[in-house]
Amino acid sequence: MTIRAGANKLPFKESSFDCIVSVETVDYLDAKDFFRECNRVLRNKGYLLFTSANKHSYKRYIHRVLSTYKTFYRYSFEEIRSYLEEEGFKIEKCVGYNWIPFKRNSNSVLIDVFEFLETALRLNHLPAISPAVFFITKEKDGDNEDSS
Numbered sequence: 113m114t115i116r117a118g119a120n121k122l123p124f125k126e127s128s129f130d131c132i133v134s135v136e137t138v139d140y141l142d143a144k145d146f147f148r149e150c151n152r153v154l155r156n157k158g159y160l161l162f163t164s165a166n167k168h169s170y171k172r173y174i175h176r177v178l179s180t181y182k183t184f185y186r187y188s189f190e191e192i193r194s195y196l197e198e199e200g201f202k203i204e205k206c207v208g209y210n211w212i213p214f215k216r217n218s219n220s221v222l223i224d225v226f227e228f229l230e231t232a233l234r235l236n237h238l239p240a241i242s243p244a245v246f247f248i249t250k251e252k253d254g255d256n257e258d259s260s
Contacts, residue, residue: 120145127155134162139184143192147199151251160201160249164192171210171243189240192247201249208242211235 117123119134119141132150143164150160165185166172172185187195189206196203212226230236239245 120149122149122153124153126152128153129158130155131159131161134160136163136165138162138164138192139186143187144195144199147195147201151200154251156251157253158251159204160251161247162249163244163246164189165244166208166239166242168241169243171213174213189242189245192245196247196249200252202252203247203249205248206239207236207246208239208244209236209246210244211242 115123119137132154134146134150138146147160154160164187166187166189167185168188168190169185175185193203211230212223214220214223235242
């Protein structure tokens with residue numbers, strides 16, 4: 113079954129899910145509304161796993177020059193962190209990624225060099241300035257009742 117719905121008004125009853133996974137969507141939405149809706153449909157202490165592009169990264173500036181779609185990279189790591197807190201989530205873990213200045217499926221001979229540097233410099237530990245961030249969050253105790 114396929115369900116088509118807006119991410120800010122999901123057609124599910126409260127406390128329906130243990131986990132929500134969202135890849136490359138937050139940057140196209142009102143993040144606060146989306147997190148509020150995720151909180152609504154998650155069971156108590158449910159997980160929200162998602163990715164977000166970080167406007168405080170070097171790739172944002174490249175994207176602004178080269179892309180016609182200007183709203184990507186619209187939130188900073190700190191804005192996302194703040195919105196999550198406001199909407200009842202606790203960040204369990206964040207990992208920065210996507211530091212390589214071109215696509216990984218590129219034919220560039222420099223991919224291995226940049227990948228080595230990204231790993232050696234432990235850039236995944238710098239989510240506040242990372243081009244993209246993977247968030248693992250958990251709904252705090254409280255508002256949602258566990259329906260199980």
